[in-house]
Amino acid sequence: MNPETVTSAPPACAFPRFDNTYARELPGFSVPWQPVPVAAPRLLVLNEPLAAELGLDAAALRGPAGAAVFAGNQVPEGAEPVAQAYAGHQFGGFSPQLGDGRALLLGEVIDRAGRRRDIALKGSGRTPFSRGGDGRAAVGPMLREVLVGEAMHALGVPTTRALAVAATGEWVLRDERLPGAVLARVAASHLRVGTFQFFAARGDTARVRQLLAYAVARHDPDLAALPEDQQARRFLERVARRQAALLAQWMGLGFIHGVMNTDNMTISGETIDYGPCAFMEAYDPGTVFSSIDHQGRYAYANQPAIAHWNLARLAETLLPLLHADADAAVAEATAVVDAFPGWYQAEWLPVWRAKLGLAEDGAQDQGDIRLAEAWLRLLQEHAVDFTQAARALAPAAAGDEAPLRALFAASDGGPAGIDAWLPRWRARGLREAAALRAANPRVIPRNHRVEEALAAATAGDLAPFEALLAALRRPFDDDPALDRYAEPAPAAVTAAYQTFCGT
Ligand code: AMP
Ligand code: MG
Numbered sequence: 001m002n003p004e005t006v007t008s009a010p011p012a013c014a015f016p017r018f019d020n021t022y023a024r025e026l027p028g029f030s031v032p033w034q035p036v037p038v039a040a041p042r043l044l045v046l047n048e049p050l051a052a053e054l055g056l057d058a059a060a061l062r063g064p065a066g067a068a069v070f071a072g073n074q075v076p077e078g079a080e081p082v083a084q085a086y087a088g089h090q091f092g093g094f095s096p097q098l099g100d101g102r103a104l105l106l107g108e109v110i111d112r113a114g115r116r117r118d119i120a121l122k123g124s125g126r127t128p129f130s131r132g133g134d135g136r137a138a139v140g141p142m143l144r145e146v147l148v149g150e151a152m153h154a155l156g157v158p159t160t161r162a163l164a165v166a167a168t169g170e171w172v173l174r175d176e177r178l179p180g181a182v183l184a185r186v187a188a189s190h191l192r193v194g195t196f197q198f199f200a201a202r203g204d205t206a207r208v209r210q211l212l213a214y215a216v217a218r219h220d221p222d223l224a225a226l227p228e229d230q231q232a233r234r235f236l237e238r239v240a241r242r243q244a245a246l247l248a249q250w251m252g253l254g255f256i257h258g259v260m261n262t263d264n265m266t267i268s269g270e271t272i273d274y275g276p277c278a279f280m281e282a283y284d285p286g287t288v289f290s291s292i293d294h295q296g297r298y299a300y301a302n303q304p305a306i307a308h309w310n311l312a313r314l315a316e317t318l319l320p321l322l323h324a325d326a327d328a329a330v331a332e333a334t335a336v337v338d339a340f341p342g343w344y345q346a347e348w349l350p351v352w353r354a355k356l357g358l359a360e361d362g363a364q365d366q367g368d369i370r371l372a373e374a375w376l377r378l379l380q381e382h383a384v385d386f387t388q389a390a391r392a393l394a395p396a397a398a399g400d401e402a403p404l405r406a407l408f409a410a411s412d413g414g415p416a417g418i419d420a421w422l423p424r425w426r427a428r429g430l431r432e433a434a435a436l437r438a439a440n441p442r443v444i445p446r447n448h449r450v451e452e453a454l455a456a457a458t459a460g461d462l463a464p465f466e467a468l469l470a471a472l473r474r475p476f477d478d479d480p481a482l483d484r485y486a487e488p489a490p491a492a493v494t495a496a497y498q499t500f501c502g503t
Pocket of ligand 2: 263264273
């Protein structure tokens with residue numbers, strides 16, 4: 001280890017003041033722990049826009065001091081690193097103890113907008129929750145978190161975000177030997193459905209109660225004064241509504257999370273853990289990319305149902321707080337959980353109205369749902385690219401159907417495939433083309449582009465990663481310079497595409 005990198009502390013002004021409520025107010029919910037220093041920290045990415053939001057001194061963090069902090073060799077002043085405890089249903093099977101096996105919450109800061117944000121490291125070494133794992137992460141999967149998280153943010157989707165990635169100068173052993181990296185991740189909080197499950201599974205109602213109070217104070221402070229039973233019910237409802245909104249956004253973008261285990265579902269409503277995630281190309285509701293999702297549990301079209309299932313698991317943890325009488329508690333929980341499909345549908349419809357550019361005037365729920373479903377059926381029948389087709393609706397709304405017809409022309413059905421749908425769509429009354437462009441991105445993290453960038457970065461060349469990241473930050477831009485990022489992969493590439501957890 002290079003002693004210089006271990007001792008070079010960042011200037012005191014580099015980080016704003018930490019205020020670590022999780023470590024302070026919830027002893028027993030985590031284990032105080034230190035990152036394991038690495039051989040040769042080197043900063044690969046510093047997210048300057050996010051650093052600015054947090055009030056961080058980006059210039060001070062750009063140098064070796066920043067590399068030391070983000071690699072875990074130097075704990076910033078005021079941070080109190082902890083490994084958080086959580087449980088989780090993984091592919092439907094319950095693991096009573098998961099926890100931060102390769103992550104540490106450094107602490108919380110208040111950002112420039114007054115919001116409390118967690119700063120955590122991922123890949124920072126073994127912890128008491130590591131089980132068989134090495135506590136480490138590889139460069140590729142950590143840069144993938146940067147790419148997809150920043151893309152989601154630019155697309156307006158609630159998400160955790162990468163603040164930095166530091167290379168460790170060490171190898172990690174997966175199927176092959178890969179360069180190691182540590183990710184610094186920012187989140188509204190790291191509270192998960194699985195955090196509640198950890199204590200509920202142990203019958204520790206006192207700690208579930210404490211966790212509820214903490215979560216409410218942090219995410220739903222307007223519920224803080226309510227009596228506990230009402231608070232628990234309203235909190236469950238809030239989490240469900242946030243997830244309904246999130247899932248509707250994912251579905252509108254063709255985003256497939258890939259591993260919607262209950263430990264990967266946040267209370268805040270932010271997307272978390274960009275492991276085996278991928279974006280749909282040609283529309284097919286059954287799309288699965290994850291190599292370990294053999295049953296298609298987390299297939300594109302199953303995601304809202306899985307969110308519903310996960311919320312039922314959260315509801316179970318709250319039963320003792322919902323009502324003193326067990327049957328009445330189940331009835332309360334069921335009423336909220338059963339409302340989820342309706343809330344999801346209520347979020348889905350405006351997403352699709354915006355995507356199809358349907359005017360406010362003449363909005364008619366059943367008719368609009370049928371129009372959107374007919375659109376999706378057409379995309380599926382003709383195996384048309386989900387993102388490109390929606391983007392082509394903007395010129396079509398302005399009278400130029402050529403880009404949309406060209407997409408269908410390339411399919412078996414030929415350009416006539418869209419003939420019957422277009423007059424129905426026009427008859428409904430449309431918004432301006434600009435509104436359609438703002439609702440339908442041109443640039444998303446295309447799987448082949450992500451892989452190309454990560455492979456180059458793993459081999460030491462960050463240029464393709466940086467170019468892709470810059471493109472993903474302008475998802476609605478028509479700049480022809482972004483053309484190569486807007487094109488789908490060849491169908492044969494997509495058909496064989498698999499993603500991995502990167503653990
Ligand atoms: P994930 O698939 O990243 O959501 O991780 C699921 C669980 O496995 C969490 O408890 C992680 O902390 C743990 N885990 C994943 N990879 C590793 C690793 N390399 N070393 C230790 N724990 C890990
Ligand atoms: Mg996880």
